[in-house]
Amino acid sequence: MQSQHFDVLIIGAGLSGIGTACHLTRECPGKDFAILERREELGGTWDLFRYPGIRSDSDMFSFGFRFRPWNGLKVLADGPAIRQYIGDTAAEFGVRDKIHFGVDLADANWCSEQRRWTLQATDTKTGEPRNYSCDYLISCTGYYDHHQGYTPEFPGIEQFTGQFIHPQQWPEDLDYRGKRVVVIGSGATAITLVPALADEAAHVTMLQRSPTYVLSIPAYDKISEILQKFLPERWVFRMARWRNIKLQRWMFKGSKRWPKLMRGLYLRGVRKGLGEDFDMRHFTPDYMPWDQRLCAIPDDDLFQAIKSGKASVATDCIETFTAKGIRLQSGRELEADIVISATGLKLQVLGGMTLKLDGEPVEINRKLTYKAVLMEGVPNMSWIFGYTNAPWTLKADIAARYVCRLLNHMERNRQKVCVAVDREGCAEDSSVMSALQSGYVQRGNGVLPRQGTKYPWRLLNDYEKDAKILLESTLEDGILQFYGDAERDRSFSLGAQSVAS
Structure with missing residues (x-):
């Protein structure tokens, strides 16, 4: 089968992939590119997750694209609205026609002699092979497995006679009306599900092993609503x-600098939402703010569901499942018709695709990342990896713009290959997400690239600094190596084979 060749291939048609494609269209108009997507529709995460109440856990003004700002007044938008936003963006910038749907990638191999990537895939519908090649490869696949979420091995699960569900595989025909529901977990998915289910379920219990910081924010932006009456819309949303x-950065920096003060402010907000009589142990974490992500809720919706009696919180550990529900270590039994395991994600890089250099597999979990955009020792490849301590798209946006700068620089200077080289042995044992203590991060430590001892191999997780470095600093810094003429290409080929081995 003949391979389809492109200047650039983007893997993934989610928020990051569509954003990167739009930047290429705007900033590298001469580049021929395509987007390879396993699913049959764009949207990525927002097409995959369909559970009740699915919404963003960041405000949409900063979660949306800088080049096409979110122009609604709903602060935490629901899944369908976000899918529509991504689709409308793709249509406006003419990138939807660039998407190849139903492409299940198996591996990508860099050939030093040909100075290009070759990708082997299968058609998800027919099973037939589909082969591609490109000069530059960009991964926009996120960091978790789309095939399955993480579910612990619950003791006695085989005894349970009700329905057991992970939100990542939500049944379209699930009827929870009048049912007793237990949601296991205390993260963003759980706190979204509980109020969404509470209106129609008989009762919803959020069962958590430990509490999470929960912050209530306004559901609608009343400030922008007022300003729209006096100012042009584009000004208002910018x-x-x-x-x-600015507000998010202040909150994060304040949480790190004055953790006890900020802890008190966050807990005071919970107390205000739940009332003086509520047992605050259910919302008082034993760690400081931003050791794990904060969870945002719109207009106290979780707190209102609890105050109404339609929902409740149990903080305990599971002893065993029973035929009728879950018995806790305290001896209490939660009866349930439906149990939802909102227990997190299973981490995965590159969408499960194998990466190779001259036929030799790359051990990604032993690699560093350069400026959190390029992978050490891997030529002509970038991965767009957003923030975990701020809206994902903030970092994805500037990372994509950096890649465009890099591609334009290489074209101007007739350079065919670029590769970041660590000559000082900067790798640490911890992963690039080690700043968070969340369970899914700790479980995925052995999958993710390594953290470095110093910049540019160490993540800053600082939007202002990252933006200045990625968008303004010199590209030729002595660490990022460029190759163009035949003599240097031969030396690179040997170096690549050495790295791969």
Whole structure:
């Protein structure tokens, strides 16, 4: 089968992939590119997850694209609205026609002699092979397995006679009306599900092993609503984006600098939402703010569901499942018709695709990342990896713009290959997400690339600094190596084979 060749291939048609494609269209108009997507529709995460109440856990003004700001007043948008936003963006910038749907990638191999990537895939519908090649490869696949979420091995699960569900595989025909529901977990998925289910279920219990910081924010942006009456719409929403980015950065920096003060402020907000009589142990974590992600809720919706009696919280550990529900270590039994395991993600890089250099597999979990955009020792490849301590798209946006700078620089200087080389042995044992203590991060430590001892191999997780470095600093810094003429290409080929081995 003849391979289809492109200047650039983007893997993934989610928020990051569509954003990167739009930047290529805007900033590298001469590049011929395509987007390879396993699913049959764009949207990525927002097409995959279909559970009740699915919404963003970041405000949409900073979660949306800088080049096409979110222009609604709903702060935490629901899944369908986000899918629509991604689709409308793709249509506006003419990138939807660039998407090849139903492409299940198996591996990508860099050939030093040909100075290109070759990708082997199968058609998800027919099973037939589909082969591609490109000069530059960009991964926009996120960091978790789309095939399955993480579910612990619950003791006695085989005894349970009700329905057991992970939100990542939500049944379209699930009827929870009048049912007793237990949601296991305390993260963003759990706190979204509980109020969404509570209106129609008989009762919803959020069963958590430990509490999470929960922050209530306004569901609608009343400030922007008022400003729209006096100012052009594009000004209003750009101002809202700027304002919210600054506010989020202040909250994160404040949490790290004055953790006890900020802890008190967050807990005071919970107390206000739940009332003085509520047992605050259910919402008082034993760690400091931003050791794990904060969870945002719109207009106290979780707290209102609890105060109404339609929902409740149990903080305990599971002893065993029973035929009728879950018995806790305290001896209490939660009866349930439906149990939802909102227990997190299973981490995965590159969408499960195998990466090779001259036929030799790359051990990604032993690699560093350069400026969190390029992978050490891997030529002509970038991965777009967003923030975990801020809206994902903030970092994805500037990372994509950096890649465009890099591609334009290589074209101007007639350079065919670029590769980041660590000559000082900067790798640490911890992963690039080690700043978070969340369970899914700790479980995935052996899958993710390594953290470095110093920049550019160490993540900053600082939007202001990252933006300045990625968008303004010199590209030729002595660490990022470029190759163009035949003599240097031969030396690179030997170096690549050495790295691969």
